[in-house]
Amino acid sequence: MTSLWPKIEPALARVQKPARYIGCEDGSVGAGSLKGLVGWLLIYPDTYEIGLPNQGLQILYEILNERDDSRAERTYAPWVDMEAEMRRRGIPLFSVDSHRPAAEFDLLAFNLSAELVYTNLLNCVDLAGVPIHAADRGPEHPLVVAGGHCTFNPEPLADFVDLFVIGDGEEAVGQMTAAVRDWKASGRTPGSRERLLRELASVPGVYVPSCYDVVYEGPALVSVAPKYPDVPERVEKRTIADLAAWLYPKQQLVPMTEVVHDRLNVEIFRGCTRGCRFCQAGMITRPVRERPAEQVTQMVSDGLARTGYDEVSLTSLSSADFSGIDSVVRSIIDDPACNGEVSVSLPSLRVDAFTVGVASEIQKVRRTGLTFAPEAGTWRMRQVINKLIREEDLYGAVESAFSQGWRRVKLYFLTGLPTETDEDTLGIAELARNCVTVGRRHHRGASVTASVGGFVPKPQTPFQWFGQNTPEELRRKIGLLRSATRGDKGVQLRWHDPEASLAEGIASRGDRRVGAVIEEVWRRGGTFQEWSEMFSLDLWRDAMEAHGLSIDWYVHRHRERGEVLPWDHISAGLHDDFLWQEWEDALEASGTPDCRWTPCYDCGACTGYGIEHVVASAVAPAGGSQGTGQDLGSGGDVPVFLRPTVGAGARS
């Protein structure tokens, strides 16, 4: 086998954090042969410390390495200092498992969980020595594959990626391996690559952009239609019905160096039914599929014994919603093997006193920050976004947090939401201040961090039609909040760069023409765009202009009903009229209950796949849930209107 290690090693002395490039993690496959196997290089196009903990990648890594016809290795985007050393020394992209050149693999498979990594994808393909345009690749080149949440609008990357896997990848990777295995056996003759791609295009959940024609009329997209009769008009996402059958990862990777989420992570359910209208993750992963509580407990105790971690995170989109959460948490705490030294964390806490009670119990060992995500500052706004948290709920939660020893809580908010008025924006400051007042009853030094992000509408959500706020508008709103919180020591305001929200907006709702923009940004050196020290809006603005594309038209205008959206041929299983109805309800500030405990409103996610929510308990979780215990009517009526935004109607 080819190991590039002798060439890599001298470069490591010259880069920051060399441990990013050595592999060696407990649980990794180490060196091994690719002979006679389908080789997958799984790539997370961001740094090692962000990419290593990614669960999706680790799950596929194990599944592929358990098969007897495939081998998977991993890599991450080399940081700029390492990239410079690699280019200077002629070192191509390599796997961290065996330091084998990327081009020796049959598939370069990317996990896309954020739009701003798109330029890193191009950079990795280029570093691998593979043509960045799919059309320029021949039978000798690996297939460039992408999966992950961003693939629900694959179009901006359609020119660079040979095929996308939409939805859960557990089953699809097996079918793909089989097809690639046969292709290799047949000798990779000229023209065979196209035949393979076309064959793969009929695998459920697989989207092969080169099998589709795109038609525009002026700026408008008219259609994205299959070139061949055997290629589906609409690609339906893959959904694994039974999470219990996929006990992965069994051998979670234990990194040798610092990474984010450095702890045992156990996925307790997939999907979310709360139906927050801004939330792409919630919409595209429906329905809820829970892991049986006993399985969770087993995975936790096996995982802790194997890894030596003293912290476990029960992961999901909204962990306190797990119907067996009490019993699972208690069994971990009471497990004698844990010796009272294991701390449990639940990402995405629900705002109620019950949750805080659980949190205080499980964080006895190490009290990490407590974070709540009310998302919006007024009840009206929270009805618009369907995050039906009442002020009383929030204050109650904050009260119990401060009374149980926390001195600081973090609140997450979005600004730039549909129908948002200045009153709504200022509501954020008011909520935060009120929380400080609640906290001061318990500690003089109680404080609240309000973290505010600029809202970026995402495909496959009810807000996909909404015209995003301009960076100027977002900056104005942040300015309002800054003056409203100035001089108040209890409230710390943090905000995300509004300019990065604009670039994210271009990449998330773009069509195929945006591909040229991503390429341009990359060619001008724009990698690691999600790192604030590397981000440059000018790169994006210039690239849009260079390719004659209007930011207003792509990002800031409200889209119309019936307009062809670039991702219309990709289906997350949700009915179009469900999404539209949700959009109209949003404009009327009318909430929709959580469908796990109330009658089905036929969003399409279950019926289309012949499955229903798989929950471990038939009773709603303690503390209430949308549509069960909460009074949706409080807050009173507030007139709703859609404010005109820049570029509305500017279809030149």
Add this chain to the structure above:
Amino acid sequence: MSAVAASERIRVRIRFAKTGKIRWTSHRDVARMWERAFRRIKLPLAYSEGFSPRPKVSFGLALPTGYESVAEYIDVELVGKIDVAALPHRLSAALPEGVEASAAQVIPAGTPSLQEEVTSCTWRWAVVPSEGANPVSGEDLEARVARCMEATELPVTRSRKGAEQTDDIRPSIISIKLEGPAGRSNVMEGPAGPSNVMEGPDGLSDSGGFWLVGELACQPRSIRPSEVTLALGPGLEERLPRRLHQWIWRDGARTEPLVIEGRSGAIGARHAEVRAS
């Protein structure tokens, strides 16, 4: 924890090696590896008192990132009875590939910490011509080494926290010796004994470089092989530095903080394989 009487506590010193690819992890990273290994084998660690109790573990001199060692030490306090002889084996199985425990011994209460006691270290490292520089001959290098040893002053400038700082490193150099050419075909026998064979290290094949072995002081501060390499003059680059020994000087005699029975500083064949991969 406070219920346990102090007399039931023992202090154990463990000697270990860090070799192969894992040398690119930091001192902090290694500390975390040990904590996880202790938990994996459920070692009865003693904890500090107070609001957030921490295991009572102390690491010796930091090993710079990128350096190998067959003579690292860690002191740990344990509660109750434990088979200390079996510890190296159990720990090695729980540690990542490349980190291996080679000896463990109970040390008397009141033993000074490693940082206080260790005064010098023996290092071995290769020097190779730096990029674009002319090859160095053995004679040339021999002469450079001799010049260093004869010099009364060796100012070396390094940048420290962004600022340039010049130190005289001559008083810290106890000895340096040229060991022979460094290359893939060359099998080195280190001072640690025949089992400590260094064959075909990565990045050294046909390097035109040479092995140096030197004893460098670590009081008042630890000087590194890289500083000595700098002092040897231009055109040289350091490769594969490895700590072979840490020394405690007591009553004019040199001892190691912990001696491995029969052989010292030996590492298993497993690591040679790892490195060759």
